[in-house]
Amino acid sequence: MSIQIREVQVMRYITPLREGGSLPAIAAADDDFNYVVKFKGAGHGPKGLISEFLGCEIARKLGLRVPEVVFAELDEAFGRTEGDEEIQDLLKWSQGVNIGLHFLSGAINFDPVVNDVDAETASKIVWLDAFITNIDRTHRNTNMLMWHKELWLIDHGASFYFHHTWKDIEKAAQTPFAMIKDHVLLRSASELEAIEKSSKTLITPEFLTELIELIPESWLQWEGFLETPEEFKAGYLQFLTTRLAHSEIFTKTAIHARENII
Known part of the structure; x- marks a missing residue:
């Protein structure tokens, strides 16, 4: 692996x-x-x-x-x-x-007023957050750090919000993710179409299968749910591979949201 x-x-x-x-x-x-x-x-x-x-x-x-x-x-x-x-x-x-x-000792919080992010990096981060439905990378809470003059991402715990209900995974995977309009780096993300293409060569179904298989079984035993760990893994894989196959939906949403603020 x-x-x-x-x-x-x-x-x-x-x-x-x-x-x-x-x-x-x-x-x-x-x-x-x-x-x-x-x-x-x-x-x-x-x-x-x-x-x-x-x-x-x-x-x-x-x-x-x-x-x-x-x-x-x-x-x-x-x-x-x-x-x-x-x-x-x-x-x-x-x-x-x-x-x-x-622990990134000595890191400081990213400040969008002070710290510049190039278009390629900003587009990658916006595309990532739209893909994993991360609602928590806004001006209020950027969840990014500057460490040794480089940009680091932290805290993805608010992603994949579909798993709190675990209903109609196929439909949830094809949502446009309108909340991308609040993303702190959206204005700088001018290369979203190109990043979508390059990202899909990296985030393959094979990679996602390998990654999901590494989720500890003890994390897949949820109170109030009847699914087995293997069924939960299959659900995560279904969500991510479906979302990847229909990435034009959330990519276009991000592009349109950016056009509305520039």
Whole structure:
């Protein structure tokens, strides 16, 4: 397999990142690196981790910069000495496999007023977010960082919102994604048609099949749903391959939205 995701053991909880409702944290792992760990016991649960995992690795395949993703294991004893009861409960509910993203120490938030993004990169990011239905890359919350003078993407947990209902996947995959009109980089995304063509040579059904197969089974056991992990994987593959096959729908929507603001 060409996609390699390392596994690490979380050794020490350092500090919570109290942005949003999911309470990610900076934690140290047994490989001597620090990670931003997102926990399956928080917010949208394992669906948020799946969104993060798929979003990061699809972005990486497109040549965009994202932190390394690892599967971060929490054992039963982890967090027992944490003084904050809310965090202690979160860690207890998150035993097993979580997701970690390499901590970009010293990174600063992307500022669209200060930081320029070239048309190709902006178009790639807009196309990516339309493809994975990421509603959370706006002026209010860019979810991008500047690190060593380079642009890095973070936080794809609000993507794939179809999986919260898991209904009519074929129809959900062919939505135009009108919310792209609020994308922070839309004005700069002048190469969307070209990026659509080049992206479809990279994001192949074979790549998506391999990627989805890596989703941990423990992330695919959802309360209130009767589907098996294999059925959920098949659903994600159906959504992404259908969306890829009909990419002209969301690409044209993004192009028209851009024409309305320039």
